[in-house]
Amino acid sequence: MNAAKILVEIAAHTLDAAAAAQSGGADSVELFSNPVEGGVTPSEGLIATARKLISTKLYVLIRPRGGDFCYSDHEFTAMVQDIAVAKRLGADGVTLGVLKLDGTVDSERLQTLAAAAAPLPVTFHRAFDMCRDLQEALEHLIACGVQRVLSSGGAQTALEGGETLAQLARLGRERIRIVAAGGIKPETAREIVRRTGVRELHAGLRTTIPSPMRFRNTKIAFGPGSNEYEQVVVDEKNVRKLVEELGRL
Numbered sequence: 001m002n003a004a005k006i007l008v009e010i011a012a013h014t015l016d017a018a019a020a021a022q023s024g025g026a027d028s029v030e031l032f033s034n035p036v037e038g039g040v041t042p043s044e045g046l047i048a049t050a051r052k053l054i055s056t057k058l059y060v061l062i063r064p065r066g067g068d069f070c071y072s073d074h075e076f077t078a079m080v081q082d083i084a085v086a087k088r089l090g091a092d093g094v095t096l097g098v099l100k101l102d103g104t105v106d107s108e109r110l111q112t113l114a115a116a117a118a119p120l121p122v123t124f125h126r127a128f129d130m131c132r133d134l135q136e137a138l139e140h141l142i143a144c145g146v147q148r149v150l151s152s153g154g155a156q157t158a159l160e161g162g163e164t165l166a167q168l169a170r171l172g173r174e175r176i177r178i179v180a181a182g183g184i185k186p187e188t189a190r191e192i193v194r195r196t197g198v199r200e201l202h203a204g205l206r207t208t209i210p211s212p213m214r215f216r217n218t219k220i221a222f223g224p225g226s227n228e229y230e231q232v233v234v235d236e237k238n239v240r241k242l243v244e245e246l247g248r249l
Contacts, residue, residue: 006193006246007200010239017234018050024239028057030095035232037066041082051090059123060086062096069099069127076109083116093120097127104131105140114145123148126181138168142175150202152182159188162195169197186241190249205238
């Protein structure tokens with residue numbers, strides 16, 4: 001692999017999304033379920049089938065529910081068990097995050113999760129951006145052996161948080177990999193890399209397509225604001241465009 005290459009990870013919540021990410025040239029896929037809640041742990045069947053479907057690196061999200069990142073003892077037990085499932089099914093790594101009530105990294109629990117994942121690498125997700133002090137949090141992640149962290153620099157998007165991301169990239173150099181995440185688009189990707197110095201980007205690049213269903217009962221919806229006759233998919237063309245844009249750096 002070219003050491004100068006900017007790596008692209010795509011968040012995929014379906015099998016078709018994972019396949020589109022790989023076809024578009026992504027270097028890795030983060031597999032999850034329920035994008036409405038920001039992502040939760042995918043099912044065993046989804047992980048197993050995705051592993052057979054794609055050959056690119058597969059990172060599995062370990063998150064027992066939506067909402068905050070301070071979990072009950074039962075939820076934490078589920079996270080440990082979900083890591084074991086991901087390992088058994090051939091995941092290349094896991095993505096997770098645990099915080100304390102005061103907005104600091106829960107280092108004790110993180111060490112337990114990292115030990116459960118070993119020898120797989122651990123990525124800390126954007127729970128990091130919810131911490132009270134990002135530099136302090138970064139040092140905790142490094143001490144716990146985390147290899148990667150997804151971040152927008154504590155802002156809504158990585159472009160807005162570019163200055164902070166650049167500081168984090170300098171602070172973590174050769175100790176942890178900073179992955180720019182949040183609002184990543186082909187049109188802004190090169191600017192983000194130039195501003196921050198990061199070498200990896202994490203993107204969703206989702207769009208909606210109409211359902212192929214011919215018969216439609218439009219009187220029923222199964223969730224607030226949901227449309228049962230639309231599908232959320234990863235836009236393969238946009239993935240390819242993102243990869244191509246970064247290849248011009």
